[in-house]
Amino acid sequence: MGRFLTGITTSLLLLSCPAALAAGMDDDASSPVPLDDVVVTAARRDLIGTAATSSQGVVVKEELDLLPAYRVGQMLETVPGLVVTSHSGEGKANQYLLRGFNLDHGTDMATSVDGMPVNMRTHAHGQGYTDLNFVIPELASGIGYTKGPYFAAQGDFSAVGSIQMGYLDEVPAQVALTAGTLGYQRAFAAGTTKLGAGQLMAGGELVHYDGPWDHPDNLRKGNAVLRYSQGARDDGFSVTAMYYRGLWNATTDQPERAIAQGLIGRYGTLDPTDGGQARRMSLSGTFAMPVEAGWLAGGEVTANAYVINNQLTLWNNFTHFLDNPVQGDQHAQDENRMVAGGAVSYSRLVNLLGLDHEVVAGLDTRFDDVHVDLRATRARVAYAQLSNDNVQETGGGAYVQATSHWTPWLRTVVGMREDYLTATDHGSNAGVVAARLFQPKGSAIATLWQGTEVYLSAGRGFHSDDVRGASQGNAPLLAKADGEEVGIRSTILPNLTATLTAFQMDFVSELTYDADVGQTEAGRPSRRRGVELNTTYNPFSWLEFYGSMAFSHARYTDSDPAGSFIPDAPKLIGSLGIYLRDLGPWSGGVEYRYFGAHPLVEDNSVHSSGSQEWNLTANYTLQSGLRFGIGLYNVFDSKDDAADYYYTDRLKGEPAEGVGDLHAHPLEPRSVRFTVAQSF
Numbered sequence: 001m002g003r004f005l006t007g008i009t010t011s012l013l014l015l016s017c018p019a020a021l022a023a024g025m026d027d028d029a030s031s032p033v034p035l036d037d038v039v040v041t042a043a044r045r046d047l048i049g050t051a052a053t054s055s056q057g058v059v060v061k062e063e064l065d066l067l068p069a070y071r072v073g074q075m076l077e078t079v080p081g082l083v084v085t086s087h088s089g090e091g092k093a094n095q096y097l098l099r100g101f102n103l104d105h106g107t108d109m110a111t112s113v114d115g116m117p118v119n120m121r122t123h124a125h126g127q128g129y130t131d132l133n134f135v136i137p138e139l140a141s142g143i144g145y146t147k148g149p150y151f152a153a154q155g156d157f158s159a160v161g162s163i164q165m166g167y168l169d170e171v172p173a174q175v176a177l178t179a180g181t182l183g184y185q186r187a188f189a190a191g192t193t194k195l196g197a198g199q200l201m202a203g204g205e206l207v208h209y210d211g212p213w214d215h216p217d218n219l220r221k222g223n224a225v226l227r228y229s230q231g232a233r234d235d236g237f238s239v240t241a242m243y244y245r246g247l248w249n250a251t252t253d254q255p256e257r258a259i260a261q262g263l264i265g266r267y268g269t270l271d272p273t274d275g276g277q278a279r280r281m282s283l284s285g286t287f288a289m290p291v292e293a294g295w296l297a298g299g300e301v302t303a304n305a306y307v308i309n310n311q312l313t314l315w316n317n318f319t320h321f322l323d324n325p326v327q328g329d330q331h332a333q334d335e336n337r338m339v340a341g342g343a344v345s346y347s348r349l350v351n352l353l354g355l356d357h358e359v360v361a362g363l364d365t366r367f368d369d370v371h372v373d374l375r376a377t378r379a380r381v382a383y384a385q386l387s388n389d390n391v392q393e394t395g396g397g398a399y400v401q402a403t404s405h406w407t408p409w410l411r412t413v414v415g416m417r418e419d420y421l422t423a424t425d426h427g428s429n430a431g432v433v434a435a436r437l438f439q440p441k442g443s444a445i446a447t448l449w450q451g452t453e454v455y456l457s458a459g460r461g462f463h464s465d466d467v468r469g470a471s472q473g474n475a476p477l478l479a480k481a482d483g484e485e486v487g488i489r490s491t492i493l494p495n496l497t498a499t500l501t502a503f504q505m506d507f508v509s510e511l512t513y514d515a516d517v518g519q520t521e522a523g524r525p526s527r528r529r530g531v532e533l534n535t536t537y538n539p540f541s542w543l544e545f546y547g548s549m550a551f552s553h554a555r556y557t558d559s560d561p562a563g564s565f566i567p568d569a570p571k572l573i574g575s576l577g578i579y580l581r582d583l584g585p586w587s588g589g590v591e592y593r594y595f596g597a598h599p600l601v602e603d604n605s606v607h608s609s610g611s612q613e614w615n616l617t618a619n620y621t622l623q624s625g626l627r628f629g630i631g632l633y634n635v636f637d638s639k640d641d642a643a644d645y646y647y648t649d650r651l652k653g654e655p656a657e658g659v660g661d662l663h664a665h666p667l668e669p670r671s672v673r674f675t676v677a678q679s680f
Contacts, residue, residue, distance in 0.1 A: 047489065052403075052413040052443045054455045054487025054499045055080075055147040055532060061168075063544075064140055066579045066589035068615035070633045070668070073132045076111075076163060079145045080534040081550035081573050083595050085611075087643035087665040089250030090209055090219045091276050092314065093131040095643055097595065099147065099503065100528045100552025101160050102568035104520050106130025107511040108463050108481075110158035114167040114240060115304035115343070116284050117366065119157045122391050122423070122467045124333035124372045125314055126520040127511055128157045134244035134280050136223050138174075138190060139203050141166035148483045148503060149461025150441050152399035152415030153345070153362060159461030159481035160505065169229040169238060170199050173680040180631070180673030183210025190225075191680075198230030211251075212669055214265055215272035219248040234300065237287040242280070249275040252316060253645055253663040263651070266666055270651070271317040271330055273379040282308040291346075299348030308339040315380050322650040322658045324376070329649075332375045332382060341366030358403040365396035372468075389427035391467050396420055401441075409447040416440050421477055423467040431471030435478040437462050451491035458484045463511065465522050475522030479509040495538040504529045506557070510566070513645070524556045526566055546577040556602070563602030568645070570610065572596030588618035600646035606662065611640030613667060625679035630672065637670040 047057060059078040069075050073094035074084045083097040093105040103109050107128040111118040113135060123129040144164045146154060154162045173191035178184070190203030204224040210216035222245050229238035251269040258264050284306035291299050317330035345362030370391050376384040401415030422434035441459035448454060462480045469475035487501035505528040512523035530552030537545045554569035574594040581587050596610045614635040621627040641664040650658035 048451055048453055048491065049447075051453075051489065052445070052455070053146070053148065053150055053457045053485065054453075054489045054501045055485065055503070056151075057145055057499075057534075059143040059145070061140065061142050062581060063577075063579060064137065064142065066581065066587060066617065067577070068589050068591050068617040068631055068633065069137070070615060072135050072137055075135075075137060075140065076132075076143070077575065077591070077593065078143060078577075079161075079163060080548035080575070081147075081532050082161070083570075083573050083575075083593060085595070085642045087645075088252045088316070089217050089248040089275060090211065091133060091217075091221065091246040091248035091278060092250065093126075093129050093133075096130070097568075097570055097573060098161050099505070099532070099550060100530055100554040100569050100571070102513070102570075102598075103160065104128075104511065104513050106157070107520060108157055108160040110154055110156065110162040111165070112163070113165045114238075114284060115286055116282060116306040116308065117156075117339075117341070120310065120337065120339075120370075121156070121368055121393055121464055122370055122372065122389075124312060124335040124374070126513070127466045128463065128520075131278065131280075131312075133221060133246055133278070134223060134242060134282075135165070136188070136190075136203055136205050136225060138176075138188060139168050139171065139201075139225060141168045147501075148457065148459065148485055148505070149439065149481055150413075150443055150457045150459040150483070150485075152401040152417045152439075152441055153360070154461070155364060155397045155417065155419055156395065156421075157463050159463060159483065159507075167225075167227065167240065168201065169227065170201050171203065174625075174677060176627075176675055176677035178629075178673050178675040181671045182212055182668065183208065183216060184671070184673055185209075195228065196230075198228055198236075201225070201227045201229070212267045213249075213251040214268040215249060215251060217248050217250065219246065221246045221248075234288050235290060237285065239285045240283070242282045242284075244278070244280040246276075246278045248277075250314075250316070251665070252318060253643060253665040255320075255649055255651070255659075255661040255663050257659065257661050258651060270320055271328070273330065274315050274317055275380070276312070276314045278313075279311045280308065282306060296346065296348075299346055301344065301346050303342065303344040305342035306340070308337075310337040310339065311335070315377060318647075318663075319649040319658070320651055321654075322648065325650070325656070327376070327378045327383065330377050330379075331386065332377045332380070333372075334375070335370055335372040337368060337370040337372075339366065339368050356405045359400070360402075361398075361400040363396065363398050366394075368393040387428040387468075389425050389429055389468055391423060391425050391427075393421070393423040393467060395422070395464070411445050413441075413443040413445070415442070419462065419478065421464055423470070423477070425467050425471045429468040429471050433467060433470045433477045435476070437478045437480055439480075453489050455485075455487045455489070457486075458482075465509070465511070466520075469522055476509055479507065479511075479522065481505060481507045496535070497537075498533070498535040501532045502530070503532070510556075513568070524558050524560060527555055527557050528569075529553045542581055542583040544577075544579040544581070546579070547575070549574045560602070563604065565599040565602050565604040567600050567602065568598055570596045570598040572610075585621050586619070587621070588616065590614070590616045600644065600662065606646045608641070608644045608662075611638065611642065611667060613638050613640070619675075627675070627677040627679070629675035629677065631675070632670070632672050634667055634670045638667055640667050641665060642667045 096103040119128040170192035178186040188205040207221040209219040227240040288302040343364035347360040373388040374386040375382040397419040399417035417439040420436040439460040443457040465475040470477040485503035510526040532550045554566040576592040578590040619629040644664040648658040
C-alpha cells in the first residue's frame, strides 16, 4: 500500500510541474478521432485531442484479457475507480461502487453490451439491475467509459457513469478448459467461418462453481452466442443472437451475532434455501454506413436495434424471523420481461465561419413490458402473494452535440438532451405516470502545450425510478442529477499518462438499498465531492503499470435528524494493475484492489473498515497456439468482507422488534484455477 501511495503522489507532483510535463512533449500533433473508433484500436493513453473530459477513457481488449478477474463482472474493474464485488450468490448481479456511490446492482451506471442496455427498469430486486453473467469474456472487444452527466448520447442511469462494451465480429478457432479449487470448472469454445460476403462467429461456455460456502452455490451457467457480420465497424452491419441460463444457491450477507453464537460459521447461512435462477435471450443488430448522396452526404449514420427476454427469480431471506416468526421472512422476487428498443445517430464534420465543428444528432427509444411480483416463501415454496404488478414502460430521448474547434488550442463540446418516459402499472401499485427532463451539457477543453489538456465540464443527467413507487407518489419518475468537474490529462513523460479530476454531483433523490424489502428505493437528496487520479506507464512495449485512486466526500443534503452520512459510500477506492504482454511466450496480470472504510448508518455510529485484495494470472503460450494459464485469487488470503450492511433482523428466540446488527459477506479465501487452451 505504501508503494502504491508513493507512486500516486509522485504522479500528482509531476502533474503540477510544467518542466516535467514539457520534457514529455511529442512533436506529432494529435488529430481528432471519434471515440467510438478508439474503443477497439487505441491504447488507454491515446485520448489527447479527442476526449471531452479528463475522466473519459477506453480499455482495449488486451487489458480485459490480462486482468485477473474472479468473476465476469470484474472485467469492469479496468475502469478507473470502479470496484465490483458481491454480497450473494454468483448468479446474481454484482455490486458496483464508483465515485463514492454504492451503485447497488447497477443504479446510476448505464451499461450496454454491443449496443443493448443491460440496466433493467422497474426490476424485481433493484432499479437499474445490471447482470453481466450473459457476457463471455473472450468475446468482448473493449470498453468505452464516461463519468458524469456530460455526454448527450448517454441517457437513463448514466449520471454517475456509463460503460459501453463491444463484441468481436470474429475470433480464431479456440477451446479452453479451466478447473480450480472451490469447485470451479469451465469449458469454452469459439470460432469463425466465412459465410457469403461476411463471417459467422459462434461461441459458448459452461461454468460450474461451488465457492467456499458451507452450503455450496452449485452455480450452473451456460452461454451461447451466434453473430453474423459484414464489412467494417464504420461501414457494415452485424446481427447477434445470445442465450444465457443460470441456476444457483446463495449465501447472502449474514448477521455477525449468528457467527459469534456459533449458529453458523464464517461461510455459513441461516437459510440454505436462498438462491436464484435466470434466463436471458436476445436478438440484436448494429449498422453503420457513410452517406454519399443527398442532403446528408458527407456524414455517417449508425443504428442499432434489439429485443430481449429476461426471466429471473431470486429467493432471499434477509431479516429471517422479523416479519413472520413462524414461517420466516424468505421471499421470492420474480420477473418476466420483454424489452425492445434501438437508437440511430447521424454525425458529420461541418465547416462554419471558417471553423470545424463535429456535429452528432441522435434518437433512442426503449419499451419494457414486465410482469413483476413478490411472494412469501418457505424453502422456495410460495404460501402468500405479497404484490403483483404488470408494468408497460416507454421512454425515449433526442439529443444533439457539437464539438467546435475555435483555435488550435481550444475546443468546446456543447450538447442538449430531452428524455420522456411514461408508464402504466396494472396491479398492486396501479397508476399512470409520465415525466420529461431537459438536460444541458457542456465542456471546454484547452491545450496548455503539446500532450497536456485541461477540461471544465458541467451538465445534467438522471435516473428513472421504479414505476411502482412513482405511481404511488413515493418517488419522482425521473430523478435529476447535476454535475460539475474540472480536470487535466497529460502525457507527463514519454510513455506516461496521468489524469487528475475534481468533481461534484448533486442528486434530488438517491437510490438506496432497503434490506427490509430486499430492493432499492428512492431516498434523500445527496451530494458527492471528490478527486480522482489515474496513471498509466509503459516503460517497455511488454510492460504496463496502471494506478487509480478516487477520494470522495458523500453526504445527504437535507436536515433529517437521522444523520447526514450516506451508508455504504466509500471514502477511498484504489487499484493497481500490472500487465505483462508478449514477453516471449509469457503474459499475465496483477491487480490490487482497495475498497476503503465507509459508514453503515446515517449518523456514522457504525462503519465498515473496507477490504483489500490481490489477484494475479500468468500464461505461457507455445508457438503451436497451446496455452497454459494459472489464476491465483486473494493471493494473501485476506479475511476482509466483500460487502457489509447494518440493519435489523430477528433470530429465533429474540425480541419481536428484532436486533440491529452488522451483516457481512466475506471475501472468498485464496483459490487457484488452471487453464489449458488451444488456438487453431
